[in-house]
Amino acid sequence: METQLRRENNMATTTLTHAAAPGGSFLLDASRTEDVFTPADLNDDQKLIGQTADEFITKEVLPLAQELEQHKPGLMPQLMKKAGEIGLLGGGVPEEYGGTGLDKISATVLAENLAGYGSFGVSHGGHAGIGTLPIVYFGTPEQKQKYLPKLATGEWLGAYCLSEPQAGSDAQNALTRAVLSPDGKHWILNGQKMWITNGGFADVFIVFAKVDGEKFSCFIVEKGFPGFSAGGEEKKMGIKGSSTTPIFFENCKVPKENLLHEIGRGHIVAFNILNVGRFTLGAYCLGGAKRVLAVASKYTKERKAFGKQLADFGLMQEKLASMAIGLFAVESMIYRSAGMIDRALSAAAGSADKTQQSMKVLEEYAIESSISKVYGTEVLDFVVDEAVQIFGGYGFHEEYPVARAYRDSRVNRIFEGTNEINRMLIFQMLMKRAMKGTLPLMQAGAKLQEEILAGPQMDDSDDNPWAAEEKGVASAKKSFLLAAGAAVMRYQMELENQQEIVAALSNIVMEAYAMESCLRRGQKSAAARGAASSAMGDAARAFIYDAGDRVEKFARTAVCAAAEGDSQRMMLAALKRFWKREAVDTIALRRNVAAGVLAGDRYPFDGK
Ligand SMILES: Cc1cc2nc3c(=O)[nH]c(=O)nc-3n(C[C@H](O)[C@H](O)[C@H](O)COP(=O)(O)OP(=O)(O)OC[C@H]3O[C@@H](n4cnc5c(N)ncnc54)[C@H](O)[C@@H]3O)c2cc1C
Numbered sequence: 001m002e003t004q005l006r007r008e009n010n011m012a013t014t015t016l017t018h019a020a021a022p023g024g025s026f027l028l029d030a031s032r033t034e035d036v037f038t039p040a041d042l043n044d045d046q047k048l049i050g051q052t053a054d055e056f057i058t059k060e061v062l063p064l065a066q067e068l069e070q071h072k073p074g075l076m077p078q079l080m081k082k083a084g085e086i087g088l089l090g091g092g093v094p095e096e097y098g099g100t101g102l103d104k105i106s107a108t109v110l111a112e113n114l115a116g117y118g119s120f121g122v123s124h125g126g127h128a129g130i131g132t133l134p135i136v137y138f139g140t141p142e143q144k145q146k147y148l149p150k151l152a153t154g155e156w157l158g159a160y161c162l163s164e165p166q167a168g169s170d171a172q173n174a175l176t177r178a179v180l181s182p183d184g185k186h187w188i189l190n191g192q193k194m195w196i197t198n199g200g201f202a203d204v205f206i207v208f209a210k211v212d213g214e215k216f217s218c219f220i221v222e223k224g225f226p227g228f229s230a231g232g233e234e235k236k237m238g239i240k241g242s243s244t245t246p247i248f249f250e251n252c253k254v255p256k257e258n259l260l261h262e263i264g265r266g267h268i269v270a271f272n273i274l275n276v277g278r279f280t281l282g283a284y285c286l287g288g289a290k291r292v293l294a295v296a297s298k299y300t301k302e303r304k305a306f307g308k309q310l311a312d313f314g315l316m317q318e319k320l321a322s323m324a325i326g327l328f329a330v331e332s333m334i335y336r337s338a339g340m341i342d343r344a345l346s347a348a349a350g351s352a353d354k355t356q357q358s359m360k361v362l363e364e365y366a367i368e369s370s371i372s373k374v375y376g377t378e379v380l381d382f383v384v385d386e387a388v389q390i391f392g393g394y395g396f397h398e399e400y401p402v403a404r405a406y407r408d409s410r411v412n413r414i415f416e417g418t419n420e421i422n423r424m425l426i427f428q429m430l431m432k433r434a435m436k437g438t439l440p441l442m443q444a445g446a447k448l449q450e451e452i453l454a455g456p457q458m459d460d461s462d463d464n465p466w467a468a469e470e471k472g473v474a475s476a477k478k479s480f481l482l483a484a485g486a487a488v489m490r491y492q493m494e495l496e497n498q499q500e501i502v503a504a505l506s507n508i509v510m511e512a513y514a515m516e517s518c519l520r521r522g523q524k525s526a527a528a529r530g531a532a533s534s535a536m537g538d539a540a541r542a543f544i545y546d547a548g549d550r551v552e553k554f555a556r557t558a559v560c561a562a563a564e565g566d567s568q569r570m571m572l573a574a575l576k577r578f579w580k581r582e583a584v585d586t587i588a589l590r591r592n593v594a595a596g597v598l599a600g601d602r603y604p605f606d607g608k
Contacts, residue, residue, distance in 0.1 A: 020343035023364040024430055026513050027477055028444050033527065036520040037105065037339020039331060039607050040528065046106050047607065053088060053113035061117050068119060068241030069404070071233060076123055076241060077157055077201040084154020088114065089128045092136055092276075094355075097148035104341040108283045108334060115287035118408030119241030125284060126197030126242075127151070130277045131158025134206045134218065137359050138261040138269050143220060147204055159202035161193040161221075161247055162270055168195075169421050172216055172267060176209040176249060185256055187211075187219060189227070189249040195415075199230050199245030206273075207249070208266050215264035219254050227252030238407030272359055275366045277416045279337070282372030285380040285412055286330050290603040292405045293323045296387040297601040303392075310390065317594035318587070319386045321542075324597050325590070326379040328539045328605055329547075332517035333375065337368040367429050370422040371510050377412035377419060384409045424499065426506040431488075431495075445485040448478055452574045465526075468582060469519045469544045475578040476512035476551045480505065482571055482578075483558035490562045501561050504554040511547045511554075518543045525608060535596035536605050542589040552579045 021029065042050075061068075061079055068075055083089055091107045093099020102110065115121040132151045135143055150156040167173040176191025189209050196205075205221045205228075221228060231246035261269050297320055300311035310316045341361060348357035362369070387402040388395035395402050413419045433439035464470065487501050496502065522540030552575060559571045596604035 019347060020340040022438070023340075024367045024433055024439050026516060027430070027480060027509065028440065030474075031516060031520055033520045033523045036336050036517065036524065037342075038521045038524055039335050039605070040525060041335075041339070042105070042109065042607060046109050049102070049106050050109040050113040052086065053110050054116070056083060056086065056088060057114060057116040057120065061120050065117055065241065065404075068117075071240070071243075074201075076119070076243060079120065080123060080127060080157055081154040083114075083124070084152070089124070089132075089154045090152030092128055092133050093148050093152040094136070097136075097144055097152060099148065099152040104338045104345065105335070107280070108338045111280045111283035112287035112290075115284040116291050117241070118288055118405065119239045121284040121288065122239050122242045122411075123198055125277060125280060126160065127154075127158045127202070129280055130160035130273050131198065131202065131204070131206060133276055134160070134260055134269050134273050135220065137272065137355055138218070139220075140257075142257065143260065147220065151204065156203040157198055157201060158204045158206070159196050159198040159247075160273070161196050161199075161205050161207045162274075163194050163196075164192060165194045165246075169418055171208070171270060174208060174210060174216065176207070177213050178209040178211045178217060178219065178254075180211075180256070181253070187254040187256060187259065189219065189221070189252040189254055191249050193247040193249075195234065195244055196230075196247050197415075198243055199247055200233055200243035205247065206260065206269075207247075208270055209249075211263050216266040216270075217263050218260040218266040218269045220258045220260050221249075221252065221254055225252055225254055236411075238404070238410055240407075272363060274417055275369050276362055278373035278422065279334075279362075279365075279369035281412060281416050282330065282334050282369075282376030285376035285409075286327060286334060288405065288409070289323070289327055289330075289380045289383040290606070292383050292387045292402060293320070293327065293597065294602045295401055296320065296323070296390045297597050299391055300598070301601070311598055314587075314591070316390060317598075318590050319390055320597045321539075321590035321593035323383045323386055324593050324603055324605070325539045325543050326382055327603055328521075328536070329514040329518050329543050330372075330376050330379050331605070332521045333368075333514055334372050336517045336520070337365060337372060340368070341365050367426055367509075368513070370417075370426045370429075371513055373416055374419045374422045374426075375510055375514060377409075380409050380412060420499075420503070423503045423506040424496070426509055427484075427502045428496065430509065441481070441484070445481045448481045449485070452482075452570070456577060466519065466523055468584070469515075469522075469541060471581065472544045472548045473512065473516045473519055475548065476508065476515055478578050479551050479555040479575060480508040480512060482574060483508065483555040483562070486559050486562040486567075486571055498561070501558050504558040507554045508551050508558075511551050515544045515547045515551075535593050536608060538589040538592040539605065541584065542586045542593065545584045545586055548579060548581070 021031065060082060064075060087100050090099030091102040091110050095101045114124050135147050151158050162171050164174050164176060176189060178187045178189050181188055191209060203223050207219045207221045209217060209219060211217045227250045229248045231248060234244045236244060300316050301309050303310045344361040344364060345358060348361055351357045384406040388406050391400055391402050394400045397403060434441035484505050487495055487505065491498050518540040522537050525536050555575055556572065559568060563571055
C-alpha cells in the first residue's frame with residue numbers, strides 16, 4: 001500500500017500552467033479563473049490518496065472510538081503505527097528518507113480525509129506535521145538519516161514541545177534552559193513543557209529551550225535520554241482519545257549533535273513549522289466538518305416533529321445550507337492556496353537546496369496559512385454547533401456523535417497559535433510586505449484615494465452573469481485598502497496596539513480571499529458545465545452577498561475608530577458607495593443549497 005501511495009504521488013501533477021501568484025497578492029490583483037485550483041482539478045491519484053485515508057479512518061479507527069476515548073493503553077500509538085505501515089504518516093518526508101514526499105495538494109487531501117475522528121487527526125498532526133517536519137526542514141543529513149525513516153513509517157512517533165505553563169502564545173518567554181556539559185559532549189536541559197500532543201507515547205520530541213538562559217534554540221530529544229520524563233494525561237474537554245501531557249527535563253542529557261538548526265535560531269524553526277501546521281489544521285477541520293454535516297443531514301430525515309421530517313422545515317434547511325456554504329468557502333480557499341504553493345514549489349524544484357526553497361515557499365504563503373487556520377476552525381465550530389442544534393436534546397447526549405464533535409472542535413481555535421494571535425499575524429505580515437515593497441499596498445491605496453476623489457462613476461452595464469459578485473469581491477478589496485489606509489495614517493507604528501482595528505482589518509482580508517475563491521470556483525464549475533446556475537453557483541452567490549455585509553461592517557468599525565470629522569464622513573460615504581448593490585434573496589439560494597445537501601445527505605460539492 002505504501003508503494004501504491006508513493007506511485008500515486010509520483011503521478012500527482014496539477015493541471016495549472018501559470019506562475020504562482022505571490023502570497024497576499026490576492027488583495028491587489030484580480031485572479032484568473034483558470035489559474036485557481038479547485039477540488040474538480042484533483043487527479044485520480046490524489047483522489048485515491050483521499051479514499052485510502054478515509055477508508056482507514058472508517059474501518060480501522062472509528063470502530064475503536066469508544067476505547068480510544070477511554071484511553072485504552074497503547075491503542076492510539078498502535079493505530080498510528082498501522083497508519084504508518086500503509087504510508088499515511090510519511091507524506092511530509094522526502095522519498096530518499098523513506099517517506100512518500102507528497103505535494104501540497106495531496107497532503108491537503110490526506111489531512112482532510114484523516115480527520116473523521118478528531119483525536120486521530122490531532123495525533124496525526126502532532127506526529128507527521130509539527131513532530132516530524134522540523135527535522136525535514138532543518139535537520140542535518142545525519143539527523144535526517146537517523147530519525148526520518150523511522151518517523152515516516154511510524155516505528156518512532158513524534159511530538160513538538162514549545163508551550164510551557166507560563167508561556168503559550170508568548171512562546172519565546174520559555175524558561176526551559178540548555179547548557180553545554182563541562183566535557184562539551186551534551187546539552188543539559190532543565191525545565192517543563194505543557195500540553196504536549198502525543199506526550200504519553202512519543203519516542204522523539206522536538207524541544208525548544210534557551211541556551212544559557214538567553215538564546216532560543218531547538219533540540220531533538222529521545223524519550224530514553226536520562227532526565228527525560230512525561231507527566232500524566234491532562235483531563236481535557238475534548239479530543240479525549242489523544243494524548244496530552246506535560247514533559248519534564250531534569251538535567252536531561254541530550255547529545256551535542258542533537259541541536260536542531262542553529263543556537264539562537266529556534267524561533268525560525270518554531271514559527272515556520274507552526275505555519276505549515278496551521279495550513280494543515282484548516283484541512284483537518286474541513287474534513288471533520290464534512291462528516292458532521294453528513295450526520296446532521298441524515299438525522300433531519302430520521303427525526304419527525306409536528307408530523308413532518310425535520311428536513312421539511314425551512315429553519316433546518318437554512319442550517320444545513322449555511323454549514324455547506326461555510327465549508328464551500330473554506331474548501332475553495334484551502335485548495336486554491338495548496339495549488340499556489342505547489343506551483344511555487346515546482347518553480348523552485350531545480351534549486352540546489354530544495355528543502356530550504358520549500359521552506360521559503362511555505363513562508364511566502366504564511367498569510368494564506370493563517371487564513372486557513374482561522375477560517376477553517378471557526379467554520380468547524382459553527383458546523384458542530386448547528387449540528388448539535390439539529391439533533392435537539394439528543395445533540396446534548398454523549399451517546400450521539402455530534403456531542404463529541406462539538407467538544408473536539410473547540411481546541412482548534414486555541415492551538416497552532418490562537419485565532420487572536422493569527423488575526424494579528426495576518427495584518428502584520430501584510431504590512432511587513434508593504435514596507436519591504438514586495439506587496440504594493442501603499443500604491444494601491446493611493447490609487448483608490450484618487451478614485452474616491454474623482455467621485456461616483458456610472459456603473460457599466462454588464463451582461464456577465466457574475467457581475468454583481470465580481471463587484472462584491474472588488475468592493476471587499478477596496479474596503480480593506482480604505483480602512484487599512486485610515487488606520488495606518490492615524491496610528492502608524494502604534495497600530496499593532498490597536499488590536500480591535502487590526503482584527504477587523506484581518507477579518508476583511510479573510511472574507512475577501514474567501515469571496516474571490518468561491519467566485520472563481522463557481523465560475524470554473526459553471527464554465528465546465530456550460531451553465532451559470534447550480535447549487536454551487538447559489539452557494540457562491542449567497543456566500544459573497546453575506547460576506548459583503550460583514551466586510552462593510554468590519555470596514556465601518558475600523559474607519560469609525562481610525563478617522564474623525566470630514567475625513568471619516570468621506571470614507572463612510574465611499575464605503576456606502578462600494579456596497580450599493582442589488583438585493584439578493586439569500587433564503588431562496590440557501591433552499592437550493594439545502595436541497596443539494598439533502599439529496600445525498602452529504603456536503604454536495606466534494607470533488608467539484
Ligand atoms: C489539547 C492541546 C494540545 C496542545 N498541543 C500542543 C503541542 O503539541 N505542543 C505545544 O507546544 N503546545 C501545545 N498546546 C499548547 C497551545 O499551543 C497553547 O495552549 C496556545 O498556544 C495558547 O497558549 P496559552 O494556553 O498559554 O494561552 P495564552 O497565551 O495565555 O492566551 C490566553 C488568551 O489570551 C489571548 N492572548 C495572548 N496573547 C495575546 C496577544 N498578544 N494579543 C491578544 N490576545 C492575546 C489568547 O488569544 C487567548 O485567548 C496544546 C494545547 C492544547 C489545549
